[in-house]
Structure formats: C-alpha cells, structure tokens
Amino acid sequence: MVRAQLQIQIFPRKYGFFPYIWLIYLILPLINLNGQSGFKLILGYVMVALFAVTYRQLYWVSGRAFSYWLGLQMLLIAVLCIFYSPYNLYMGFFTTNFIGWYTDHKRFNRAYAGFAILLVSLVVWVILDLQGTEGLFLLPFTLIMLVLPFGMRSLNRRQYLEKELDQANEVIKELVKREERMRIARDLHDTLGHTLSLITLKSQLVEKLVTKDAARAQAEAREIQRTSRAALRQVRELVSEMRAISVVEELAEVGEMLRTADITLEVGGDFSLEGVSDLTQNILSLCIKEAVTNIVKHSEASICRIGIGKTLGEVQITIEDNGIGLHCPEGGTRGHQEGNGMKGMAERLSLIDGSLSLNSEEGGGTKLVVVVPMVVKERKGGEAT
Structure with a gap:
C-alpha cells in the first residue's frame, strides 16, 4: 500500500508511450551545450531540465496554469537559442504541439500570435547572426512550426468530437433501453393485469366452493385453466412483438x-x-x-x-x-x-x-x-x- 502511494505518474496513462518518445529530442539541446563551460554550462543544463519539467506539466495542468507553463517554455527556447545555440530553435516543435491543445478560440489565437512573433524574431536574429546562407536552412522548419498548431488543434478537435459522439450514443442506448422497459411494463399491466386478477378471484371462489358445491368448484377450476391458457397466449404475443435481436x-x-x-x-x-x-x-x-x-x-x-x-x-x-x-x-x-x-x-x-x-x-x-x-x-x- 505504501509503495502504491509513493508511485508518481510521469505522464497520464491515456497518452500511452507518445509523451516518452518526444523526450528523445531533448538530447539535441544537451548536445548544443558542447563548447560551454563553467557557470554558463551549469545554467544551460538547468534550463534544459526546467524545459523538461514544463513539458511534463503541460500534460497535467489546464486553464491559466497551462498558459503559464507554456509561456515559460517559450522563454526557455528564446534564451537557449540566443545565448547558446541558434539550432535550439527546433525545440519550438514541443510548443507547437501544446498550442494545438487550446479548445478556446481566443486563447489559441493569443498563444499562437505570441509564439509566431517569438519564432519569426528568433529566425531573423539567427539569419543575421549566422554567416552566409546557413541560417536559411531553418526557414522550412519555421514554416512547419507555424502551420503545425492548426493541424494539432484540428486533430484534437476531431478526437474530442468523437468522444462526445461515443458518449451521446451511450446515452441514446440507455434511453432506448429505458423506454423499452417502460413499454413492456405498460403492456404487461394492460394485458395481464385483468387476467391475473380474475384468476385470483376465481381461485378464492374455488377454495370456498370445494366443500359446499363440488360440481361448481370443478367448473370454476376449468374456467381458471382456460383463463390461464389465454394468459399464456397473451404472453407469447407480447414477447413476439418485442424488438428482436438477431x-x-x-x-x-x-x-x-x-x-x-x-x-x-x-x-x-x-x-x-x-x-x-x-x-x-x-x-x-x-x-x-x-x-x-x-x-x-x-x-x-x-x-x-x-x-x-x-x-x-x-x-x-x-x-x-x-x-x-x-x-x-x-x-x-x-x-x-x-x-x-x-x-x-x-x-x-x-x-x-x-x-x-x-x-x-x-x-x-x-x-x-x-x-x-x-x-x-x-x-x-x-x-x-
């Protein structure tokens, strides 16, 4: 029991192994720290570790906390890109994924606008900082990062709608079952209620007549048999009219x-x-x-x-x-x-x-x-x- 309480989930189980696969790409900013030393190297490792924390937290939090962690992630990308290596710009692929998680249109637009301004500014700075055409190599990846949030948002929206549709279908099934039960109950009451009441009354009559008038008691017993057989026919008709499952x-x-x-x-x-x-x-x-x-x-x-x-x-x-x-x-x-x-x-x-x-x-x-x-x-x- 104590061991179960000490276990901490790194990522929600519903996402499977997908979040762990992305962690492989954190090797790139660590490689880009080569050539650094002293305090700057230590600070670089701390920022990469903090970036990993923001990545984990964005899978768990929502609302304003989600926006705060996303903003911190953008800030870390800017610092690592400007003061360490321009190729840390690729870390923006992490952010594009999470921007697509916004379901509210206004929040999505604000987050996307902030990320687009940051990304374009960093690309311009990188192109000016690098010599020759080396910085132009980043342009195709920049365009992908600018388009990807829309694709992720569309995918998440579709999954959300499919989930809602499944829930609606389950509700419909339960309503259909409930309506069918109510219909059967009404049919049983209307069809068999009078017949069973009649059988009860005649049975009580037979009990009283069995010692006083045996001939009439036998006649009433035969009438009970005819009534019960009629009730059996009614049950068969009712069952046959029910919605059959093939x-x-x-x-x-x-x-x-x-x-x-x-x-x-x-x-x-x-x-x-x-x-x-x-x-x-x-x-x-x-x-x-x-x-x-x-x-x-x-x-x-x-x-x-x-x-x-x-x-x-x-x-x-x-x-x-x-x-x-x-x-x-x-x-x-x-x-x-x-x-x-x-x-x-x-x-x-x-x-x-x-x-x-x-x-x-x-x-x-x-x-x-x-x-x-x-x-x-x-x-x-x-x-x-």
Missing part, C-alpha cells in the same frame, strides 16, 4: 466485448438463420450473450469459438473456450458462479422447447451446446409443442 447483431456485440477482454473470437457456420422466427433468434441471442459474459468473467480463456449448424428440424449453436473450465484453480467448481445464468438460459429456451448441455474439463475449457427446434407449434389452449 444472432448476427448479437455476434457483433459479443465480438466487441471479447476484443475488450483480449479474447480472440472464431466463428463458423451460417448465422443469417433464414426462416428462423424473431422470437427464436431473440432467445438464442440472449443465450449467446450470457455464455460469452461467463467466458469473459470466469474462464481466463484466450479463444472463444462460436459455431452454428442448421438441419431441417433444429438449430444448434456451440459456444466453447480454451479456459480453465468449470474447475477453479483453488479447487471445486464455478457452478455456483454461473448457476443463475445457466438457469436463466434454460428457462428462456423452455419457451421455445429448446435445450442446452454443458461440458467441461479441468484446464480444457468449457463447451456449451444450445439446440432449438426450427418450428414452434401451438398446442390446443396455447401451450407449446
């Missing part, structure tokens, strides 16, 4: 989940499932999602394989991984962890007369096989066959 759509979703978890997805077979009802595809999609979620959470696998086979009578989907299986490293099994998920899959599949089987070997991965009939018929009274 197997192809679900594969795209779980593929993204597996990529995030660094698990390779291998697929095989015809996933278009032409002729398979929306209800069946929706339930198969939910089973795939549940199985892949278990793989990501518990399997420690590196590969997930999903295959599909279709015959005249049934559809079979196989989901397997190369993980640790249902056996935990410390002994025992993961059955308690995945029990609810498997139970939920079995309950969904029972609505369409489907079945599932699960096989696993310790260290040999897990294989889940889901089988559903191609056609779901209706029995008399609304029960599935």
